[in-house]
Amino acid sequence: EVQLVESGGGLVQPGRSLRLSCAVSGFTFNDHAMHWVRQGPGKGLEWVSSINWNGATINYADSVKGRFTISRDNAKNSLYLQMNSLRADDTAFYYCTRSRGTPGPLDFWGQGALVTVSS
Amino acid sequence: QSVLTQPPSVSGAPGQRVTISCTGSSSNIGAGYDVHWYQQLPGTAPTLLIYVNTNRPSGVPDRFSGSKSGASASLAITGLKAEDEADYYCQSYDSSLTAYVFGGGTKVTVL
Numbered sequence: 698e699v700q701l702v703e704s705g706g707g708l709v710q711p712g713r714s715l716r717l718s719c720a721v722s723g724f725t726f727n728d729h730a731m732h733w734v735r736q737g738p739g740k741g742l743e744w745v746s747s748i749n750w751n752g753a754t755i756n757y758a759d760s761v762k763g764r765f766t767i768s769r770d771n772a773k774n775s776l777y778l779q780m781n782s783l784r785a786d787d788t789a790f791y792y793c794t795r796s797r798g799t800p801g802p803l804d805f806w807g808q809g810a811l812v813t814v815s816s
Numbered sequence: 817q818s819v820l821t822q823p824p825s826v827s828g829a830p831g832q833r834v835t836i837s838c839t840g841s842s843s844n845i846g847a848g849y850d851v852h853w854y855q856q857l858p859g860t861a862p863t864l865l866i867y868v869n870t871n872r873p874s875g876v877p878d879r880f881s882g883s884k885s886g887a888s889a890s891l892a893i894t895g896l897k898a899e900d901e902a903d904y905y906c907q908s909y910d911s912s913l914t915a916y917v918f919g920g921g922t923k924v925t926v927l
Binding site for chain 1: 818849850852854856861862863864867868873903905907908909913914915916917918919920921
């Protein structure tokens, strides 16, 4: 069974940092590109970042470029999102999701991790 | 402002047919990039509903269908059921932005 499980969310003050993790199982991790997609309260889906199977190709949304860093550890079947200089408008559920290639459909999603940026 | 444009809401009675449009531009759908659709039931994560314009993943009822033409795509739901009440999002890729792009989402209400 394919599983993607996010962790690391929580309440953080503006300007501080947080690191999200996504542990995957049930599929061959290094056969897939991985992505983070977020959804602010009452808002739509917003793509955040993508990383290809070996980490050689990485892209970011303009809204997070220079502040967020995506990475993966294929030996640990894990995806990460380092979020620095957090702002109130970064408050959202952050979903870990995968695709077979880039671009490609996001065919499995985690349950999401809530990040709240507030003083 | 989303790169892909969807109507905020559509509604229909049980058994009826509803369609959701998704309009892009020459750097995304119009450039030939595929369109995918996601369903998000209340309080849950999105799930893939239609991939590569017209294909249904295993387990998705054939009441759901997708189409694409030019710089636009559509999702149709026939034989509308109460369980179809959800938010629906289209998604593609934009070569100018080098980014995955989503529509703003459409809330489907079953009257």
